[in-house]
Amino acid sequence: MAEANLKTDEILLDMRGISKTYPGVQALEDADFSVRRGEIHGLVGKNGAGKSTLMGVLMGIRDADSGSVAMDGQELVDASPQTMLDAGISYVPQHINLLNTLTVAENILVGNLPKNRFGLVDWKAVNEDSQARLSRLGLEMDVRQPVEGLSVAERTMLAIAKALFANARLIILDEPTAALSRVEIDLLFSFVRAQQEQGVAFIYISHHLEEVFEICDRVTVMRDGRIVGTREISEIDVPILIHMMVGGGVQEYERESAAGEQTVFEVRGLSRRGAYEHVDLSMNRGEVLGLSGLQGSGVDELAQALFGLDRLGVGEVLVDGEPYRPGSPKQAFESGVAYLPQDRHRFGLVQLRSVRENVTYSVLDRLVGRLGVLMRAGEQQITEEYIDKLGIVTPGTEQRTLLLSGGNQQKVVFAKLAATQPHVLILHEPTQGVDVQAKVDIFNIIDDLSAQGVAILIISSEVRELIGLCDRILVMYEGRITDEFSRAAKDMRPEDILLAIEGGRNVGDS
Ligand SMILES: Nc1ncnc2c1ncn2[C@@H]1O[C@H](COP(=O)(O)OP(=O)(O)OP(=O)(O)O)[C@@H](O)[C@H]1O
Ligand SMILES: [Mg+2]
Numbered sequence: 001m002a003e004a005n006l007k008t009d010e011i012l013l014d015m016r017g018i019s020k021t022y023p024g025v026q027a028l029e030d031a032d033f034s035v036r037r038g039e040i041h042g043l044v045g046k047n048g049a050g051k052s053t054l055m056g057v058l059m060g061i062r063d064a065d066s067g068s069v070a071m072d073g074q075e076l077v078d079a080s081p082q083t084m085l086d087a088g089i090s091y092v093p094q095h096i097n098l099l100n101t102l103t104v105a106e107n108i109l110v111g112n113l114p115k116n117r118f119g120l121v122d123w124k125a126v127n128e129d130s131q132a133r134l135s136r137l138g139l140e141m142d143v144r145q146p147v148e149g150l151s152v153a154e155r156t157m158l159a160i161a162k163a164l165f166a167n168a169r170l171i172i173l174d175e176p177t178a179a180l181s182r183v184e185i186d187l188l189f190s191f192v193r194a195q196q197e198q199g200v201a202f203i204y205i206s207h208h209l210e211e212v213f214e215i216c217d218r219v220t221v222m223r224d225g226r227i228v229g230t231r232e233i234s235e236i237d238v239p240i241l242i243h244m245m246v247g248g249g250v251q252e253y254e255r256e257s258a259a260g261e262q263t264v265f266e267v268r269g270l271s272r273r274g275a276y277e278h279v280d281l282s283m284n285r286g287e288v289l290g291l292s293g294l295q296g297s298g299v300d301e302l303a304q305a306l307f308g309l310d311r312l313g314v315g316e317v318l319v320d321g322e323p324y325r326p327g328s329p330k331q332a333f334e335s336g337v338a339y340l341p342q343d344r345h346r347f348g349l350v351q352l353r354s355v356r357e358n359v360t361y362s363v364l365d366r367l368v369g370r371l372g373v374l375m376r377a378g379e380q381q382i383t384e385e386y387i388d389k390l391g392i393v394t395p396g397t398e399q400r401t402l403l404l405s406g407g408n409q410q411k412v413v414f415a416k417l418a419a420t421q422p423h424v425l426i427l428h429e430p431t432q433g434v435d436v437q438a439k440v441d442i443f444n445i446i447d448d449l450s451a452q453g454v455a456i457l458i459i460s461s462e463v464r465e466l467i468g469l470c471d472r473i474l475v476m477y478e479g480r481i482t483d484e485f486s487r488a489a490k491d492m493r494p495e496d497i498l499l500a501i502e503g504g505r506n507v508g509d510s
Helices: 051-058 081-086 104-109 123-136 152-165 182-197 209-215 238-246 299-306 329-334 344-348 355-378 380-390 406-419 436-451 463-469 494-501 504-509
Strands: 011-022 025-036 040-045 066-071 089-092 170-174 201-205 218-223 226-232 263-272 276-284 288-292 314-319 337-340 424-428 455-459 472-477 480-486
Touching (some): 011 051, 025 040, 025 051, 040 051, 040 209, 040 238, 051 170, 051 201, 081 089, 104 123, 104 152, 123 152, 152 170, 182 209, 209 238, 218 238, 226 238, 263 455, 276 288, 276 472, 276 480, 288 299, 299 337, 329 337, 380 406, 380 436, 406 424, 436 455, 436 463, 463 472, 472 494, 480 494
Parallel strands (some): 025 226, 040 201, 170 201, 288 472, 424 455
Antiparallel strands (some): 011 025, 011 066, 263 276, 472 480
C-alpha cells in the first residue's frame, strides 16, 4: 500500500530461534521474526501470546534463554538496553514517558541544552534548534509549550521524533492508537508514513486489526509463544488474520436488551466547573448505557467523580433512589457501585501520577484484595470459572497478577468486579488492550450481568463496540451531553455517532 521508493526487501532486523521460559510458562518458543528496512510491520496475537516478551528481548530488557538478534546482518551480542539503542532500536510505550512540565523544546534537547558563552542555557537557541529539528520531520508544533498541553497523538509523535533524533532506525509502537480519536489516528498515521518514506522501519503492536490493515505492509501473528506466520497485508484479510490468531473463527456477538422499568441510577443536573455541565442521565435495571466523548469532553472526569475519585460538584446522584455522594471509592463500592478504571497501569504508576491517585488506587486494590481473599477462602471456583470464561492465560489461580500479560491483567480486574455483583457497574474502556476473542468474552459477561439486573455504564471510544452492546448511547462534547442514540429509535449509526463525538452537530447548529 505505501510507496515503494525507499522500501526494499533488505532485512533490517533478524531475530532467530528465540526461546524464553518463565516458571510454568513457555513465553516464547523458537520464534523467528524479521523486519525489512523501511517497512511497517504489524505484530498481533491474543493476550499472552508473547508479543511483549519478544519485544522485551529486542529491547534488551528480557534475557532470552536461546536465540540470536541481528541488525543489518550484524549479530548483537551482549543484549542490553544500551546495545539495542546503539543499534538503532527504539520503543515508544503506550504510556509515553515525557517530562510533562517541561516544554517540547526542553524535552527534545534534555541533557544536551545549548549554552551561551557565559555557560547559561541559551533559550533562544534551544527553541530555534528544536523547532528546526521538528520541521525537518514535518512536525509543526510550538516548541515553547509544556508537553502536558499536547494531545496524546502529539505526544506519541514527539516520542517518535525523539527516537529519530537519537538515530533510531527501527521503532516499536505499542498500541499507539488506544486513546486516540479518528482524527488523531489520521494525524499519527500520516506522520508515521512520512518517516517510513525516509527509510525508518516500525513494529506496530495492536489489537485493532482494521488499523493493522490500514497502516502495515506485513504482519506477523503469534500464538502461545510461537510465530504462526508472517504475511503480506495485501494477501490476507481480517478473517484470515483472526483465524491465524485464534486457530479458528471468533464466535459472533449479539445481544438483546434486558432493560427493566425500575430506575437504579440517576444523575440530575451535575456540574463541576472545568469538567462537565448540567449532566442528566439515568439507567434502568439491566440497562446498558454507553457514553462516549473525546479527551477533555468531560467523560473521564465524570466517570472518576461517579466513583468517588474526584469531586462530584453540584447536582444530585441517586442509586436505587437513595442520594449517592461517595467521598471515596470505598464508599462508592459500599453503595453498590463498582468501577473498572480506564487503565490499571495509570493507577499503578507511582512516578507518573499524583499522591491522591496512588492512594485511591490502593483503596481500590484493598477492595479488590478483600475479594481476592474471599475467593481464595471459599470461592476458588469463581476464580476458575472466570479464568475459563475470559480465557485468562495463567499457570494457575495463585499466579501473581503482576506476572500476567497486559491484556490478561485487564481481564482479571474485570472478573473481580463482575464477581462482586454490584448494582451499578461503570466500565471505563473495558476492551482496551484485550484481544478479539476476549472482547467477545467480556461482552458475554456484560450481557449476563445485565440479565441479572445490573445497570451498566460503559465509557468507551470504541463506537462500534458500543453499538453492539448498548441500549442507548450518549455523546458528550465540551462538558455537556449533546446527543442521544438508541436501539429503540434505530438511530445508532456509527458515522452519526462519530460525527457527534467530534462535535460535528454543534458546528452544524451554530
Ligand atoms: N515476568 C514474568 N513471569 C512469569 N510469566 C510471565 C512474565 N512475563 C510474561 N509472562 C507470561 O508470558 C506469556 C506471554 O506474555 P506477554 O506479555 O509476552 O503476552 P502479550 O502477547 O504481550 O499479551 P497482551 O496482548 O495481553 O499484552 C504470558 O503467559 C505471561 O503471563
Ligand atoms: Mg503485551
